[in-house]
Amino acid sequence: MVPVSHRAGRAVCPGECPGGGWEDREVNDASEPLIDLVEAARHERVVVVGGGIAGLVAALEFAKVGILVTVLEASDRLGGVAQGAEVGGVHVDLGPEGYSTKGGAVRALVDELGLGNAVASPDADAVWLAGPAGVVRQPAENVLGIPENPWDESVRRIIGWSGTWRAYLDRVRPPLTIGQQRSLGHLVRTRMGDRVLDRLVAPASLGAFAIHPDDVDVSVVAPGLSAALTRTGSLSGAVAQVRGARAAERSGAPFEGIEGGMPRLVAALAQRLRELGARIETGSPVTSLERLPDGRWEVQVDSSDDERVVDAADLAAADIVVVATPEADARRLLAPHASGIALDSERQTLLETITLVLASPELADAPRRTVVYPLPGASRAAIVTDLTAKWAWLRAAAGDGVQVVRLSFGGPGGMPATAALDDSEAAELAVAEASTLLGVALSPADLRGFRRDRYSQPRPGSALGQPEDAAAVRADIAAVNGLVAVGAWLAGTGLAQVVPDATAEADRVRRSALWGQATSAADQLRDE
Known part of the structure; x- marks a missing residue:
């Protein structure tokens, strides 16, 4: 009532x-x-x-x-980080391009504001990792990058034989203080070793949230993992249990967006308020x-x-x-x-994003890689997202042969690699890093437009x-x-x-x- x-x-x-x-x-x-x-x-x-x-x-x-x-x-506009702009003739999201469906609160708001018919799900695709071995798929059977089976070929080719043997010790190591470790990085490092941490867990943590796993709270980012670890006696066993529980509970897409971009949500909120x-x-x-x-x-x-x-x-x-x-x-x-x-007392991380609009036949013909995280030392960027590979509505809006790619620079404890560069230098660096991470030869000649945005990211809730x-x-x-x-x-x-x-x-x-x-x-x- x-x-x-x-x-x-x-x-x-x-x-x-x-x-x-x-x-x-x-x-x-x-x-x-x-x-x-x-x-x-x-x-x-x-x-x-x-x-x-x-x-x-x-x-x-x-x-x-x-x-x-x-x-x-x-400022002169509403929405905060949820903003959009025309770049190279294409209207693109400059901030979040969607939202997690966890909890249902955002979708309920979207429906309340009359945007339910505009909800879009991203095209399904695996996360990719870029490193010395090239660009490879992240192993599918994981929680936060922690592998369920370190002997799986998709895992072994990323962490190598020595990394696989070290990760296997998790299965035979005495439990000791299992379930009491809050630091994700410390937990993974002590149970499975540095290679699993650095090559499978850290890339997504740093790329998506600008935080090192050492500073991530396991109980927040992966509820139930510690309890499962206590029950099974190993971290890999805990991953298997948590994945099984998630599969049983999952219904619908875990991530959604709005056709035309997230600024439509801002406009709908403002309109309803004025009404x-x-x-x-x-x-x-x-x-x-x-x-x-x-x-x-x-x-x-x-x-x-x-x-x-x-x-x-x-x-x-x-x-x-x-x-x-x-x-x-x-x-x-x-x-x-x-x-x-x-x-x-504020603890924020300075990040810079560069959005590229490209006309590259090579990228158009290459395998579709929605999100690519670099392994440590593989790139000066923290993440690259191919937005046109991710969203069908944006592909249609951009037109044949045009791709929208966004890179993020920066991370904990340092300035973005683009911080001291002028616009043309920053765009050139972004094109080079996109080429490395996407595994496609790109050049500044492919660039139809670009935009750079700098912002401070608050400390994650995890x-x-x-x-x-x-x-x-x-x-x-x-x-x-x-x-x-x-x-x-x-x-x-x-x-x-x-x-x-x-x-x-x-x-x-x-x-x-x-x-x-x-x-x-x-x-x-x-x-x-």
């Missing part, structure tokens, strides 16, 4: 009512507690600082129950949050831009402020009010200590009435983490605000 708004003697759900569709419900004189709750919602004012996915999702949770919402975005009466202002950087004597909040916006039209009344007395900015800005805004928030650190930050913020923070720096990277987290945090604060002002109405709603 959700709160409903009161209008001319009838109550109308301000968002989609449970069960689908919009519906009216009669409200009579006996429904005064419900009307009180409705009035409470109408008099709440929420300001969301940050117009990325997390901020927009949080804003939607407030707006769809009739609460007045203002979204302030510092619900929310106000969205771009080009409105927030400089500080000030606590008023009555406990509400004043949001200070940089006023140097004379064209800014944010109504001061929307910002002068906010009951709730949602901070949905990147970590550095979030800490700057939160630190004066939440005692445990430190300004110098990093050792990150769940505890995020929980501590959340506890400090929760102690301050009317203040909440959402985003990847707390939820973990990826829409499958960000969306449900923003929803849950907005719902928690919303319930506290409304139920606290209309307890009897809350009781009535629960009774219904």
Whole structure:
């Protein structure tokens, strides 16, 4: 049951009512507690600082129950890292091109926004590894790259005979402290050796998440692996058990995207918010949050831009402020009010992506390799993704003979290899690295267009200590009435983490605000 708004003697759900569709419900004189709750919602004012996915999702949770919402975005566009642009005549995603279906939260949002018919699944293809032996498929029977059978030929040709024999010791080695090791890297290294770690596990960890396996928490990234290891007595045996359990539970594609690109999700969120009466202002950087004597909040916006039209009344007395900015800005805004928030505690990795649009007959005729991770020392790039090999809708949009390839540079503890290069030098390096990783001869003459983007990636939710650190930050913020923070720096990277987290945090604060002002109405709603 959700709160409903009161209008001319009838109550109308301000968002989609449970069960689908919009519906009216009669409200009579006996429904005064419900009307009180409705009035409470109408008099709440929420300001969301940050117009990325997390901020927009949080804003939607407030707006769809009739609460007045203002979204302030510092840049000139919404969506945060979920952005797109035209490169070489092709409109491409520059940030995430899809989302994990784990948990179902993102797909539920996509359906709610009317984009269900545009959902696309990527073309099935194996992950590839590039190293001294060339470009080879990652062994299929693995968990996080850890092989189920080190004697399999697909494993042996990557780690060699010495690596295979070392990995086999996992089967005969005494269990000792099995199940107690949290570091993925330490677990793999001690059980199966350095070659399995460096050649099978580290490439994907570094390429996809910019984190070394030594810093990855096994209990977060592979729930059940430690318990299975204890039961079976070996890491390879644990991999077999976990793979079997996953196969039994799996239904549908593990990853999805949206035809036309993820900016369509951003546009649909913004449209729904405006339909619900929310106000969205771009080009409105927030400089500080000030606590008023009555406990509400004043949001200070940089006023140097004379064209800014944010109504001061929307910002002068906010009951709730949602901070949905990147970590550095979030800490700057939160630190004066939440005692445990430190300004110098952010741990992010600087990455640079270069998107190439190529017209290469050789690449078009080559085996389709969707994602390729380099082995240590094999490339200055961390990953290459052939987006046209991955998404049929993008292949159709690009046209025959045109490929869209994206490379990522950078990793923990260092600057991207492209950092000191100018645009032409960076593009030339990206073409050379794509040629190496895809196993196809490419040259700058094949280039129809390129784009480079730099961003800071928050510490992944799977990093050792990150769940505890995020929980501590959340506890400090929760102690301050009317203040909440959402985003990847707390939820973990990826829409499958960000969306449900923003929803849950907005719902928690919303319930506290409304139920606290209309307890009897809350009781009535629960009774219904």
